Amino acid sequence: MVVDEWSEAEADRVFQALADVTRRDILARVIRQRQSVSALARHYPMSFAAVQKHVAVLERAALVTKERHGREQLVHANVTTLHRAARLLEAYEQLWRHRARGIEEILAEDQEEE
Amino acid sequence: MVVDEWSEAEADRVFQALADVTRRDILARVIRQRQSVSALARHYPMSFAAVQKHVAVLERAALVTKERHGREQLVHANVTTLHRAARLLEAYEQLWRHRARGIEEILAEDQEEE
DNA sequence: CTCATCTACAACCATTTGGTTGTACGTTAG
DNA sequence: CTAACGTACAACCAAATGGTTGTAGATGAG
Numbered sequence: 001m002v003v004d005e006w007s008e009a010e011a012d013r014v015f016q017a018l019a020d021v022t023r024r025d026i027l028a029r030v031i032r033q034r035q036s037v038s039a040l041a042r043h044y045p046m047s048f049a050a051v052q053k054h055v056a057v058l059e060r061a062a063l064v065t066k067e068r069h070g071r072e073q074l075v076h077a078n079v080t081t082l083h084r085a086a087r088l089l090e091a092y093e094q095l096w097r098h099r100a101r102g103i104e105e106i107l108a109e110d111q112e113e114e
Numbered sequence: 115m116v117v118d119e120w121s122e123a124e125a126d127r128v129f130q131a132l133a134d135v136t137r138r139d140i141l142a143r144v145i146r147q148r149q150s151v152s153a154l155a156r157h158y159p160m161s162f163a164a165v166q167k168h169v170a171v172l173e174r175a176a177l178v179t180k181e182r183h184g185r186e187q188l189v190h191a192n193v194t195t196l197h198r199a200a201r202l203l204e205a206y207e208q209l210w211r212h213r214a215r216g217i218e219e220i221l222a223e224d225q226e227e228e
Numbered sequence: 229c230t231c232a233t234c235t236a237c238a239a240c241c242a243t244t245t246g247g248t249t250g251t252a253c254g255t256t257a258g
Numbered sequence: 259c260t261a262a263c264g265t266a267c268a269a270c271c272a273a274a275t276g277g278t279t280g281t282a283g284a285t286g287a288g
Contacts, residue, residue: 008135008138011132011133011135011138012133012134012135014133015129015130015132015133016129016130016133016245018125018129018133018203019126019127019128019129019130019132019133020126020245020246021122021125021126022246024122024125024206027206028206028209031206031209031210031213032209032213033213036264036265037264037265038263038264038265046246046247046248047247047248047249048264048265049247049248049249049250049266049267050246050247050248052265052266052267053245053246053247054246057245057246070255070256070264071254071255071256071263071264071265072255072263072264072265073264073265073266077210079207079210082203082206082207082210083207085203086200086203086204086207089132089196089199089200089203090200092138092141092142092145092196093193093196093197093200095142095145095146096145096191096193096196099145099146099147130275134275134276136276150234150235151234151235152233152234152235160276160277160278161277161278161279162234162235163236163237163277163278163279163280164276164277164278166235166236166237167275167276167277168276171275184234184285184286185233185234185235185284185285185286186233186234186235186285187234187235187236
């Protein structure tokens with residue numbers, strides 16, 4: 001029952017990464033502007049190491065990328081992955097629109113849309 | 115750094131629920147057609163109780179709802195929640211488009227869109 | 229009525245997760 | 259050069275996750 005071109009493990013990692021307030025907040029911050037890990041860490045009531053781990057989770061999900069700049073590690077967002085996640089959800093919504101209908105009706109609607 | 119009208123805990127639960135292949139597959143199945151828990155369970159190489167737990171996770175996330183029908187419990191999708199999740203991701207994408215720009219430019223673009 | 233089916237839920241287990249502290253190492257500021 | 263900063267990573271811990279088996283209660287079929 002495949003809905004997307006993603007591997008299941010990739011989707012797992014992306015949604016897992018998004019399933020935490022701190023990580024979504026980090027993502028929102030670096031989308032607006034790339035920041036060093038320690039700059040990010042200053043905003044949260046937890047240790048630097050904890051934030052470092054959150055960034056690592058986002059990185060494994062390919063939602064962010066780190067780029068060395070001097071002694072700092074700049075974290076920047078990977079909007080492509082975010083977009084693909086959004087499109088995956090939309091694909092599920094599409095399943096809904098096409099639910100319980102014959103192939104003729106779906107083809108008919110597809111023509112209308114052109 | 116709020117991006118949506120959702121409570122953080124709600125978003126946590128939704129993405130957490132989506133972060134598992136089996137659960138995404140269950141969701142896809144019940145989007146197409148409502149099914150009983152045991153009917154769902156037949157498709158997966160795990161115990162009935164395990165599938166039951168997966169459905170419970172989807173239910174806590176408000177992605178599905180159970181409806182008693184005789185001795186069966188019919189699971190059906192809650193597309194509204196799915197849609198809200200998609201819109202949340204789009205909101206993050208929107209942050210990207212509006213990144214690093216002055217308030218004047220954003221207002222100008224908003225007017226264009228009307 | 230009786231039996232098979234569907235569901236609920238508890239107890240248990242291994243692994244992962246989200247946090248901590250501590251240590252070590254490269255880099256830049258002064 | 260030296261001290262401070264930014265990062266990396268290991269070890270540890272409590273709690274959550276994803277699975278199991280087992281027991282028990284409703285409900286429908288025959």
